[in-house]
Amino acid sequence: MSSTTSNSCWKSVRRNFRNGLNNIYHKFPKLPKTLPREDSLPLQIGSYITVRDYNTFLDENESVGYKFRWDRGNVYIIEMAIPEHAVAVSYLMDCFKEPNNRVKLGPINVLGQPFHYNPTRTGEKYAPDLAVCGSINHISEPIIPHPGPPPSDVKGNPHARIICEVVNAQNITDLNTKCEDWMHEGYVRCVLGIKLFPKTTIGRTVHQAMVARLWMRQASGGSVLSGNATLAVAGVHVTEWDFGTIQYNNDTPTPTGCNTLNLNAFQINIPITDAFYDPPIVWGVLTPYAVFLPGTVVGVNFVIDLFELQQAVIIKK
Structure with missing residues (x-):
């Protein structure tokens, strides 16, 4: 038996032994x-x-x-x-990368499912569909890994400032809970939640209801949401866009009006400065400061056109 084969066998034995111990004690x-x-x-x-x-x-x-x-x-x-979830996340990722002006390594980092800890401090790991934050060249690196300060992800990198969650099987209540959990972290400036409902065929046309909800620490556009969500943090504003081809909460199939590009009522604008929010912490309190926006960033807002998102999702079988 060659030394290479022998080493491989011993590694396999050790791995199986370790897995056996894990199953006994965990x-x-x-x-x-x-x-x-x-x-x-x-x-x-x-x-x-x-x-x-x-x-x-x-x-x-x-x-x-x-x-x-x-x-x-x-x-x-x-x-x-599923494909609908993947295409929605891909579209949102492109929207948040756009201010980098086609630079592959720009000042805005957009990551898919990086582990953070649940901000409600129950200790389990959370993996958002998207996490947006300024790069380490523009955001202070945590001196102390989680729990900081300043806060970090599980790897000790700066905590996300903007979070996106896309759900298919989960219901609106589940979406609310997850998004509001994120808002317990003061460094998170906003959370965008997208709910995709099952497709339905009316006549020969495929329709799908979709809802976007935005949790922000400042007022935003869209329809002010009331009665459907319990705000987890004082001072948080929640707005909603019913942007599918049919309304989600109507027993009779009714168009939403989201039927073309560049409709102001169906565009979400999130300040790019939110990605670079980096206030100092004094005695455990976030202190006011002026957000610095790198000169290479293009634009003022991250712009999400919900008609584009609708069309990207609905063409997926």
Whole structure:
């Protein structure tokens, strides 16, 4: 037996031994053997799981195509990778990269699913669909990794300033909860939540209801949301856009009016300065300061045209 083969065998033995010990001293969720149906979600895959073991499970299964939730020891699959979700996230990523002016390594970082900790301090890892922040050249690097200050992601990088969450299987209440959790972190300036409802065919035309909700620390455009969301943080404004081809909360299929590009009523504008929000912390309190916007940034706002997003999503079968 060659030395290379021998080393490979010993590595396999050690790995199996380590996995055996993990199974004895730790309890991890178990992934389904077959792909579950989307209408079966949320699907429970574990119980009596500690936060520590849940976080370890996430580290080992971050590329399996599922999104998970830990809730007081219970673990659920809450979303699966489907084309509509992927195209929505891709479109939003392009919108947030645009002010970099086609520079591959620009002052704005747009990351897909970087792990952060739940800002409500329950300890489990959260992976937003998109996290936007100024680059390390323009944002102060955390001196102390999580919990800081200033706050960081799980790797000790600056905490996201803008968050995007896109949901398919989860309902509006789930979306509200996740987005409002993020707003507990003072460095998060806004959270954009997108809910995609199932497609339906009326006549020979495929329709789909879609809702966008924006949590901001300042008033924004759109329709002011009232009664449907419990604001987790004082001073947060929530606005809503019903932007699918049909309204989401109407028993009778009714057009939303989102039917062409560049409609002011269906554009979301988020100040680019939000990505560079970096106030000093004095005795645990964020102090006022003037946001610096790098000279290479193009534009004033991140602009999301909801008609474009609608069309990108609905053409996916």
